[in-house]
Amino acid sequence: MSEHKTFKDKFDDTCNFKSISIQGLMLISFTVVSAVIVFVLEIIFYKFFSIQSAQTIIQSTKQVTSQTTTNLEDYLQQMRQLSDTLYYNSIKEIDISNATCETEMNMLYEANKDKLISFALFSEDGKLIAASPNADLKDDVDVKTQQWFLDAVSEVENLHFSLPHVQNLFDDSSIRYNWVISLSRSVSLNDHGKMCEGVLLVDMNYSYIEQILNSVNTDNTNFYTYLIDGSGAVIYHPKQMLINSGDYKENNMKAALYKDGLHNEEFEGENRNVVVDTVGYTGWKLVAVSSANPSIYENRVRYIVILLVAVTFLILMFINRFISRFVSRPLYVLAESISGLSQGSKKGLEILPGATSEVKHLGEVIHFYEQSNERLVHDIVKEQDEKRKSELDALQAQINPHFLYNTLDSIVWMIEEGGKQKDAVFMITELASLFRLSLSKGKTIITIADEIKHGKNYMNIQAVRFKNHFIYDFDIPEEIEKYCTVKLIVQPILENAIYYGVKNMDEDGEIHVKGWKENDDIYITVSDNGFGIPEDYLKTILSDTEHKKAHGSGVGLINVHKRIQLRFGEQYGISIASELDEGTCVTIHIPAVPYTEENQKALEEGTYFEKE
16 A cells, blocks of 8 residues: 555645655745745845835935925024014114113123124114124124124014125124124104104024034035025025135035925936925025935845845745645635635734744734734824814914004094094904904804905904904895805905005095805905016915015905815815006805704815815
């Protein structure tokens, strides 16, 4: 019997490795197959990890750029706050003919002297009123010719940031040459009870900005960052001296035209990845440059590929020990259960008790990753929802204090004038109603009726402030008042109509608000007969990167447009039509969603359109 073995017996002997020659043949055959597989895997792994390595470097560059931009914005925000504090808490409160603000300047300087060089206040004719820490102005200095002074006088409503320069205003006994960036603004001064204009100067310490940027610029020649203004002029560069001497070139003029995000460029024969991020309120751009040459990833990828290929080869060399029927069925059962999972089965993975430890481990790993994938998908959905809500909240949180200051000043004037108490009461009542509707108990979605009431409150206040310099009317039918809208979308448009449409007209201006329902959509227009908008500016007014926020509420047309799209979709928002010397018409386009508690909650949570 033993001399006449069946084919099954011989196969069993082979599977149990009782035949040395068969085992050797299998090993030789499998080695050849393994070598081919390893070679193919080496090529695949090399390509894969090269791409992954490049993407990792790009992502790291974006994170470094974003964090550096945040650090710069935090510093510049501190400087703006110091300027605001000095202006509103000191300069506006004194009569410069008999009082000075040097005490407050000195206090602020001592508290922040590591971040700034000096404060200075000048009259509109260039005369020094107060300064800290040094108040001795050089005899040969004419501040009226300084660019920071000219910028502040020519654009009185803005804050202005200069390019780096050596401060040359004051006599310094230590003979120090401080590099500064000047923050200047136009301010109102009280001189013998009369209001006049002046310029407040805050000279920021340029070395503080250098420290922020030097911290991310290492000796790595494959990565560096530099800072430019909106026109491309270099504010900071790690090779500034070489650039000034003409021994090094930078693509800064082209970088000034880039939008925020990742760009690929070829400069001086080198292929580079460029990440651009705009620094808020300044128009500055932080530019991060890294090499896009694949050769820089080769060493890193080579070691990874060698390791993976070695591991893969070892695994493949031993796989032949598990091709027998002792492991085929557990693998088949496991594959069936995985297939069931892919089709939505809730049964879970099935692993036979007699399966090898490798099969069990494989099943456990797949089960772990299946659970991890579910958690990851849930976290991603939650993160995106929170990001959308945060972005919307950030857009809605931009409220301009100047409107409140000016309104309160008008109320104080009415009370002090005498005989205008009724007007003051009216202004206070309208202001209270306006802010009550602005808060809306924390709601973002309100009725059109409440939004229009908010606009009327605002226009009532502005009509008193501007002494009825313009007329206005609201034509909103009752049928659309019970539909949903995003709050604070009409008032910013009314503000633009006043400040840029009819405020400076020689004859009485007109502002008309009209609404109607058409099919399943609602339209609200705000039109004026003002100066109109130039055609070239009209094309970019709703652009994130080119449109500058208008003076007024600080929300602006672009924010109104984005807030509507965040809640209702890209097909909605605002459109603008304008002709010079004829007027402007801004149209709000939103869907007709009846205002109910269920709809309001769904729109707040961003789930309304998902259920349709």
